[in-house]
Amino acid sequence: MWDIPPHSFYAMLVVLVLLLTATACRLILAHVKAEKDFTELRHRIQSWWWMIGILFVCLVVSHTAAIILFAFISFLALKEFFSIVPTRQADRRVLFWAYMAIPVQYYLVSIGWYGLFIVFIPVYVFLLLPMRMVLIGETKGFIHSAGIIHWAVMLTVFCISHIVYLLMLPVLNLDAGRIGLVIFLLFMTQFNDVCQYIWGKLLGRHKIIPKVSPNKTWEGFLGGVLTITLVSGFLGPYLTPLTFRFSLLAGLLISVSGFIGDVVISSIKRDLEIKDSGSLIPGHGGILDRCDSLIFTSPLFFHFLYYMNY
Amino acid sequence: MGRLLKILFFAFIVRPIVVIVLGLNLRGKQNLPQAGPAMIAANHNSHLDTLVLMSLYPLSKIHRVRPVAAADYFLKNRFLSWFAFNCIGIIPINRTGRQRKSELFAGCHQALDQGEILILFPEGSRGNPEELSELKRGIYHIVHDRTDTRVTPVMMHGLGRALPRGEALLVPFNCDVIIGNELPDAETAEQLVNGIKESFLELQKYCITCWQA
Numbered sequence: 001m002w003d004i005p006p007h008s009f010y011a012m013l014v015v016l017v018l019l020l021t022a023t024a025c026r027l028i029l030a031h032v033k034a035e036k037d038f039t040e041l042r043h044r045i046q047s048w049w050w051m052i053g054i055l056f057v058c059l060v061v062s063h064t065a066a067i068i069l070f071a072f073i074s075f076l077a078l079k080e081f082f083s084i085v086p087t088r089q090a091d092r093r094v095l096f097w098a099y100m101a102i103p104v105q106y107y108l109v110s111i112g113w114y115g116l117f118i119v120f121i122p123v124y125v126f127l128l129l130p131m132r133m134v135l136i137g138e139t140k141g142f143i144h145s146a147g148i149i150h151w152a153v154m155l156t157v158f159c160i161s162h163i164v165y166l167l168m169l170p171v172l173n174l175d176a177g178r179i180g181l182v183i184f185l186l187f188m189t190q191f192n193d194v195c196q197y198i199w200g201k202l203l204g205r206h207k208i209i210p211k212v213s214p215n216k217t218w219e220g221f222l223g224g225v226l227t228i229t230l231v232s233g234f235l236g237p238y239l240t241p242l243t244f245r246f247s248l249l250a251g252l253l254i255s256v257s258g259f260i261g262d263v264v265i266s267s268i269k270r271d272l273e274i275k276d277s278g279s280l281i282p283g284h285g286g287i288l289d290r291c292d293s294l295i296f297t298s299p300l301f302f303h304f305l306y307y308m309n310y
Numbered sequence: 311m312g313r314l315l316k317i318l319f320f321a322f323i324v325r326p327i328v329v330i331v332l333g334l335n336l337r338g339k340q341n342l343p344q345a346g347p348a349m350i351a352a353n354h355n356s357h358l359d360t361l362v363l364m365s366l367y368p369l370s371k372i373h374r375v376r377p378v379a380a381a382d383y384f385l386k387n388r389f390l391s392w393f394a395f396n397c398i399g400i401i402p403i404n405r406t407g408r409q410r411k412s413e414l415f416a417g418c419h420q421a422l423d424q425g426e427i428l429i430l431f432p433e434g435s436r437g438n439p440e441e442l443s444e445l446k447r448g449i450y451h452i453v454h455d456r457t458d459t460r461v462t463p464v465m466m467h468g469l470g471r472a473l474p475r476g477e478a479l480l481v482p483f484n485c486d487v488i489i490g491n492e493l494p495d496a497e498t499a500e501q502l503v504n505g506i507k508e509s510f511l512e513l514q515k516y517c518i519t520c521w522q523a
Contacts, residue, residue, distance in 0.1 A: 075482075079333060083468060083484035083519045089439055092471070092481045099482060274518045278484055279335045 004060060005177030007238050012056055015187065019048060043283030051281070051290075055186070059179045063167045064110065066182070070164045071106040076287045077156035078102065080278045085148050085268075090138040094145075097132055098153050101125045105161050112168040121158040126150055156288075159295045162302040172241035172309055180239040181305070188235070188251065189297045192228045192258040199223025213266045221259055228255035241309045253304055254297045261296030265289070312396055313373045319397040320365060320372050328365045331482045332358070332472060337516050338489035342366060346374060347422035347459045351449060351506050354431035355439055355470030360398065362469065362487060363429055376401050376421050377429040401428070403448075411451050418452050422459055428452075432506060439470030440520075445507055450499035463490040463506055465513035467520045486517040 004012070022045050030038050058065040082095055101121060108117040130146045166181040173180060200220025208216045229251040236247020265288055269277060278286025328334065343350065352359060360377045367375050381402035384394040394400045401417040418428060430452075432445040453459050468485030490509045496502035514520060 076333070079482045080484055082482075083333075087471070089471065089474065092474075092477070093479065096479060096481050272518075276518070278333070278518070279337075280333065 005175055005180060007173075007176040008180045008183055011180070011183050011187070011239060015052060015056075015183075019045070019052060022048070040283055045283075047281045047283050059182065063164075063178070066167060066179075067106050067110050067164045070160060071102055073287065073291070074102050074106070074157045074160045075099070076280065077160065077291055078152060080280070080286050080288050081152040081156055084272055084274060084277055085152070086144075087148065088138065088141055088145050090136050091133065091145055091149065093136065094129055094132050094149060098125070098129060098149055101153055102157055105157050106164070109161055109165050109168060114165075114168075117161070117165060121153055125153055129153075155295050159299050160291065162298040163294070166302060166305075169306070169310060173239070176239045184235065184239040185254070185298060185301050186294070188228060188232055188254045189258050189293050191231070192224055192255050192297075193262065193293055195227045196220045196224030196255075196259065199227070209263060212263050212270060216259075216263065224259070225252065225255040228252075240305065242305065246308055250301060250304055253300055257296040257300045258293035261293040264296070265292035312399070315396050316372050316399060317369050321369055324361050324365050327480075328362055331480065332362070332469075333482075333484040334362065335484060335486045335518055336366070336489075337487070338491075338513075339366070341462060341489040341491055343427055343460075343462050343492075344371075346425040346427045347456070348427045349422075349449070349453060349459055349461045350427065350429045350464055351432050351461050352429065352464040353442055353466060353510055354433045354436050355466065356436060356473045356475070358469040358473050358485075359431065359466055360429060362466065362485065363464065364398070366487070367427075373399060374425070375399075375427045375429065378403050378418060378431075380405050380435070382406070405434070415448070415452050419456075422452075422456060432503065436470075436475045439474040440467060442507075442510060445503045447499040447503055449506070450496065450502045453502070454496075454499075460492045460495075461502070461506065462492050463509040463513065464488065465490070465510050465517065467514070467517040471519075484519060486519050488513040488516045 026038060026041055026045055029041075054069065058069040078099065082098075087095060105117070105120055108120055129149055133142065133146060163182060163185060166185065167178045169178070169181070171177055176184075196216075197220065200215065200217045200223070203219035203223065204215075204217035206218045207214065208218050208221055229248050232251025232254065233244055233248040236242045236250055237244055240247065240250070242250055265277070269275065276285030277288040280286050281290055284290050350363060352363060360379070364372060364375050364377070377398060377400050379394065379398075379400040379402060381404050384400055385391040385402055394402075401421055403417070404414060421428060430449055432449050433443045434446045435443075437443040449461065453461060465488045466485060468483050471481070472483040472485065473480050490513050493502070493505050493509065496505055
């Protein structure tokens with residue numbers, strides 16, 4: 001079917017079955033407990049259908065479609081970041097150039113120019129943006145502003161673009177193909193969020209960082225790490241070129257860094273005293289709320305894989 | 311013909327810009343008046359304010375939503391005034407203060423009589439980006455002897471960053487649009503203006519792009 005490698009095809013089917021199960025559970029729950037309001041849950045699951053639907057269609061259609069999709073996600077995330085953090089009115093034109101980093105970065109992905117892809121934002125954008133700021137000449141708040149703008153581009157463009165660079169790597173696992181890597185990374189990252197949440201709900205006692213995120217517990221974190229490491233160990237050889245042992249390591253890396261990504265974005269929101277970073281995705285909040293873990297897991301998983309296999 | 315032009319302008323230019331380049335954090339959409347006569351009082355930071363507010367309405371109703379706009383600005387040349395009347399459908403108002411009140415607001419009353427929804431910016435002009443300036447009392451003179459028209463306050467934030475006064479480069483930003491409850495009838499102009507100001511400040515608390523407050 002449409003030339004999807006078999007392992008990736010089955011993985012996508014499993015995800016769709018999981019979604020169907022979630023929808024069925026919600027319908028049963030709404031039927032059994034008719035007095036409770038499940039609007040939030042309904043929105044959440046409906047949004048999952050949309051997000052996964054769009055992702056799968058783009059992955060199946062072509063690499064170009066997937067690259068455009070993630071470039072657009074980077075744009076939405078960067079826009080959301082700039083909207084919630086303090087930016088100076090004087091920096092409007094600098095922000096415009098920061099947005100311009102998106103098409104360049106994703107073009108570099110599309111032609112597979114690894115050397116420039118990896119240095120374009122950390123070196124060139126990093127040096128060019130303050131240069132543009134100097135031309136405007138407003139020195140009040142300069143350091144603060146330069147820091148915010150560069151951090152925003154690193155998180156939302158540089159980190160997220162690693163997801164689609166996985167599509168440009170040579171195929172080593174013929175049964176999983178290129179999209180196997182992307183599905184593995186995205187699935188493990190989101191599944192990690194779910195596992196940490198469920199373990200925390202079941203066993204959570206000891207708070208891990210009460211000042212940032214009062215709902216995060218050691219039990220939830222460790223339960224998530226353990227589950228994800230194990231699941232990853234079995235799933236890794238199926239969807240990626242990694243062996244069982246290195247897949248365990250990849251799971252550990254995704255789980256720990258996913259947690260860190262989550263609490264870093266939480267800290268940003270707490271600093272700004274807001275609950276959600278936007279309202280783009282009904283039931284989830286903004287795009288940063290959804291991509292928080294992914295921002296950290298993508299480059300770390302990518303470079304782990306790259307070092308091990310390429 | 312005029313209606314078709316508005317629909318095309320909003321469907322193919324305004325909507326895509328509002329949804330993709332801007333992006334709204336919309337709250338209280340159920341408070342938006344769906345039928346006239348009604349009045350929306352919003353804060354004013356950018357030309358985008360009017361377009362964003364109008365884009366909240368379905369395309370079939372867009373021609374019923376009429377922004378009240380400064381004649382001296384929008385009618386200053388032929389192109390701009392053609393655009394203001396045909397693509398947006400403004401009700402021009404004279405800011406020089408030489409006209410009698412009854413004459414000044416005749417256009418507004420006519421539109422309200424036809425059951426249209428007016429958008430008015432009581433700050434008068436766009437002012438400094440994201441700063442609330444003094445509110446003008448004109449709005450009271452429009453609604454005070456109409457029993458059929460209530461005022462709905464709307465607070466917007468972020469559009470003054472996307473396209474501030476005197477700038478031509480549109481920079482993408484998410485914007486807050488917070489729609490409040492209809493205000494009760496006011497006895498005096500001062501009461502109405504204070505009521506609007508209070509609800510602006512109250513609605514501002516729900517803005518997530520607003521860190522100075």
